[in-house]
Amino acid sequence: MKKNLYILSQELFYVLTGAIGIFFAMELVWERIVLAYINLSWVLILWVINVMLLLLLTSKNNENR
Amino acid sequence: MKKNIWKIRFFLWVILFGIMFWLFWMAIVPSGKIIYINDFEKENEFIQKLSPQDRVEPTSNGTQKIIGDPIYFSLRTPRRFEKAKFTIKYKNKSNLSIIEMGPLVDKTLWQYDLRPLENKIIDQLSMVWDVKREGDLILLQRNNLSASSTYSSIDDFVNNLPDTERIAVYNYNLDYEYFIDGYEASEVEKSIDYSIRGPFSFYTYIKNEDLNFDFSILDINENKDKDSVVLNLYYDGELIDSVSLEDDGISGEEQGESEFRNIRMQSAGLPEGVYKIELKVNDDIVTKNIKTTQSKIAFVNKLWIYKENENVPSVFTDSKKLNAQTVNPASLQKIKIGDKDLDLEETYKLFSTDLDFGMNEIVLEKDDIILSGNGVFSFSEEELFNPKIKQVDSNLDIDKDNIDYIISRYEYPIEDGEWKIAEVNLDIANAYREFYKNSILISVPGLRSDDDIDDYIEIDEIKAKLEGTSLWNKMKKVTSKK
Numbered sequence A: 001m002k003k004n005l006y007i008l009s010q011e012l013f014y015v016l017t018g019a020i021g022i023f024f025a026m027e028l029v030w031e032r033i034v035l036a037y038i039n040l041s042w043v044l045i046l047w048v049i050n051v052m053l054l055l056l057l058t059s060k061n062n063e064n065r
Numbered sequence B: 001m002k003k004n005i006w007k008i009r010f011f012l013w014v015i016l017f018g019i020m021f022w023l024f025w026m027a028i029v030p031s032g033k034i035i036y037i038n039d040f041e042k043e044n045e046f047i048q049k050l051s052p053q054d055r056v057e058p059t060s061n062g063t064q065k066i067i068g069d070p071i072y073f074s075l076r077t078p079r080r081f082e083k084a085k086f087t088i089k090y091k092n093k094s095n096l097s098i099i100e101m102g103p104l105v106d107k108t109l110w111q112y113d114l115r116p117l118e119n120k121i122i123d124q125l126s127m128v129w130d131v132k133r134e135g136d137l138i139l140l141q142r143n144n145l146s147a148s149s150t151y152s153s154i155d156d157f158v159n160n161l162p163d164t165e166r167i168a169v170y171n172y173n174l175d176y177e178y179f180i181d182g183y184e185a186s187e188v189e190k191s192i193d194y195s196i197r198g199p200f201s202f203y204t205y206i207k208n209e210d211l212n213f214d215f216s217i218l219d220i221n222e223n224k225d226k227d228s229v230v231l232n233l234y235y236d237g238e239l240i241d242s243v244s245l246e247d248d249g250i251s252g253e254e255q256g257e258s259e260f261r262n263i264r265m266q267s268a269g270l271p272e273g274v275y276k277i278e279l280k281v282n283d284d285i286v287t288k289n290i291k292t293t294q295s296k297i298a299f300v301n302k303l304w305i306y307k308e309n310e311n312v313p314s315v316f317t318d319s320k321k322l323n324a325q326t327v328n329p330a331s332l333q334k335i336k337i338g339d340k341d342l343d344l345e346e347t348y349k350l351f352s353t354d355l356d357f358g359m360n361e362i363v364l365e366k367d368d369i370i371l372s373g374n375g376v377f378s379f380s381e382e383e384l385f386n387p388k389i390k391q392v393d394s395n396l397d398i399d400k401d402n403i404d405y406i407i408s409r410y411e412y413p414i415e416d417g418e419w420k421i422a423e424v425n426l427d428i429a430n431a432y433r434e435f436y437k438n439s440i441l442i443s444v445p446g447l448r449s450d451d452d453i454d455d456y457i458e459i460d461e462i463k464a465k466l467e468g469t470s471l472w473n474k475m476k477k478v479t480s481k482k
Helices: A002-029 A040-064 B002-028 B120-125 B154-159 B471-481
Strands: B033-038 B064-066 B071-076 B083-091 B097-105 B115-119 B130-134 B137-141 B167-170 B188-192 B200-207 B211-219 B229-235 B237-247 B261-267 B271-280 B285-291 B297-303 B314-317 B320-326 B335-336 B340-344 B349-352 B360-363 B369-378 B403-411 B415-416 B419-427 B437-443 B457-467
Touching: A002 A040, A002 B002, A002 B471, B033 B211, B083 B097, B097 B297, B115 B419, B120 B403, B130 B154, B137 B154, B154 B403, B200 B211, B211 B229, B211 B271, B229 B261, B229 B437, B340 B349
Parallel strands: B167 B403
Antiparallel strands: B033 B457, B064 B457, B071 B437, B083 B419, B083 B457, B097 B115, B097 B437, B130 B137, B137 B403, B188 B285, B200 B271, B200 B297, B211 B261, B211 B285, B229 B237, B229 B271, B297 B369, B314 B360, B314 B369, B320 B349, B320 B369, B335 B340, B335 B360, B415 B419
């Protein structure tokens, strides 16, 4: 269960990091194409929460080793 | 395990690319059609908030009250569209006569192309007069007209017009000829030596004479923008000639007036009739002098008489309501119009008074004053004439003005319980657009936020149905050009 959660959190980290990069690039090219529909602040908050969860799970993995 | 990782990875990235694709789809609008709705529950990205703040009340329970006129909002679109059909759900319990809206079409002249949402005068007359309708075109005829004065159809009316003094129009360009009986051309050049600030337009009349105008202008360079000058000549609603002058070269941080420059509009061999001349400039341009051989000059709707004139002019108008304003504290004054007085007590505030029917002389104590009204203005009685057909607005008195016919392009609003729903089609293909936004104006003449009357328009919803070129048609155009 913990391993699955770790994997999910890791994959979510990759996707959310990619999303933030892609959304910022889209905004640079075409103003408000993303912001008209998606509040990037919430994406960033989700990314930060996910990073904290990932770090917690990583440190617990290391302890168990 | 690896299989599971790939499954999760694939699933998440598909969602991300799906969201990206959807965002591009919503921005490009491949079908060319999209609908945006503002229900006043929360801030809207596309139909933005109503302003200025002192003319609206805060939103409450999903509605917003407009308490002053006019109101603006921005229509923000990720790409250009050609047509916008606005549907407004509103209440007009204060029975305000006219509600209109339209896009900004000319930023220099600050001109909006207004279209009707509601005209209570036409709504009420439709209940008692004879109504003929063809599509969105309606003809109202007074009921007690003789059989020979009553028209069986709109076509019949348009092709056999009665005396134009008996007609009023609303949102309709009536094709008619205006001739002045007994008019004789003058070869004597005269000079209007009063300074006029900013843009203006006027009607003039030609019969067996050349059109001849010479404008002496000055750029006061109060703002840092470039100030170009464009002079347009219109006949029968069509632009037939145009002359322009570039900026004087003083711009940016440099200040100071330019030297006098001249711009001329001359044309020979013109048919008899009414012509309109438009000086398209910003408020940095002052026209110090107009020389002409024409004997009729009637300024349309607005005149800003600037300062430092040798004599303060009297102005003649046929407007039924006069508005006056000044931005100069030294120009606060009491204006006399017949037996009425209009006290300008504050700068930047619009003061108004109703005027008697017919021509009125406006006697000013000081200059640097902006006069406006629904008629025309001239510097002498002899120059004044008004070729415009009367408009169905709040200043029209159907009986006093002897109106027997009204022709209009107008759709009645629909009742929906205590609300009304009005639709208006706007052409935004050539509207002024800046930073992805079109400025839209809602006009409610007579609604003032600074009076003690509790009148307002309450808006529940604004819906914009936009139409433009589809992606397929755009690609066909691009490939056919190559």
